[in-house]
Amino acid sequence: MEEGTSKSPGTSGVTTTAPAASRGCHPDGGEADPFQWDTREDCEVRQILDRIADKWSLLVIALLENRVVRFSQLRREIDGVSQRMLTVTLRQLERDGLVRRTVHPTVPPRVDYELTPLGATLHTTIRALVTWTERHQNEIATARAHYDARAAS
Numbered sequence: 001m002e003e004g005t006s007k008s009p010g011t012s013g014v015t016t017t018a019p020a021a022s023r024g025c026h027p028d029g030g031e032a033d034p035f036q037w038d039t040r041e042d043c044e045v046r047q048i049l050d051r052i053a054d055k056w057s058l059l060v061i062a063l064l065e066n067r068v069v070r071f072s073q074l075r076r077e078i079d080g081v082s083q084r085m086l087t088v089t090l091r092q093l094e095r096d097g098l099v100r101r102t103v104h105p106t107v108p109p110r111v112d113y114e115l116t117p118l119g120a121t122l123h124t125t126i127r128a129l130v131t132w133t134e135r136h137q138n139e140i141a142t143a144r145a146h147y148d149a150r151a152a153s
Contacts, residue, residue: 051096056081056089058126061115064099065123068114098122 040046051057059078063069069077075086090113093099098119104110115123 048096051092052098052122054089056085057093058129060086060089060093060113061098061119061123061126062130064113064115064119066115066120068102068112071111071113074113093119 052061056078059081060074063074063077071086071090074090075081075083078086081089090099090101094101097116100114100116102112102114104112
C-alpha cells in the first residue's frame with residue numbers, strides 16, 4: 001500500500017503526502033466538521049479517542065472522580081485489570097494530561113493518582129455515556145437477544 005493510503009473504513013483511499021497533523025486530520029484537508037473526524041491511524045483525534053475510550057481508561061477516569069486513589073486501591077476496584085495493564089493505562093493518561101501521579105517519599109513508596117482539571121472535564125462526558133448506557137441497557141439486551149436468535153436460525 002502506498003504511503004499515506006489509509007486502510008481504515010470510511011476513507012477514500014486517496015494517497016496523500018502531507019502528514020495528517022498538518023492537514024488537521026481531515027481527509028480533504030478542509031475545515032473541521034465537528035461531527036466527522038478522520039479515522040486514519042495517524043490522526044491525532046483518533047489517537048486520543050482510542051486512548052480515552054478504551055475500557056481501562058474509562059474505568060480509571062470514572063473511579064478517580066473527586067478523589068485521590070492509591071495504585072493498589074485502583075487495582076482492587078477494577079475487576080480483571082492486570083498490574084501491568086493498569087500501570088500502562090495510568091502512564092498514558094498521565095502523558096495525556098488527564099491524570100496526576102504523586103509519589104510520596106515513604107518506605108515503601110506511596111503513589112497516589114487523581115484527575116487533573118482536564119481529566120475532570122472528560123469525566124463529565126464519561127458520566128453522560130454511563131447514564132445513557134444505564135438508561136438503554138434493557139433495549140440493548142433485547143436487541144442482542146433478537147440478533148442472537150436470528151443468527152442461530
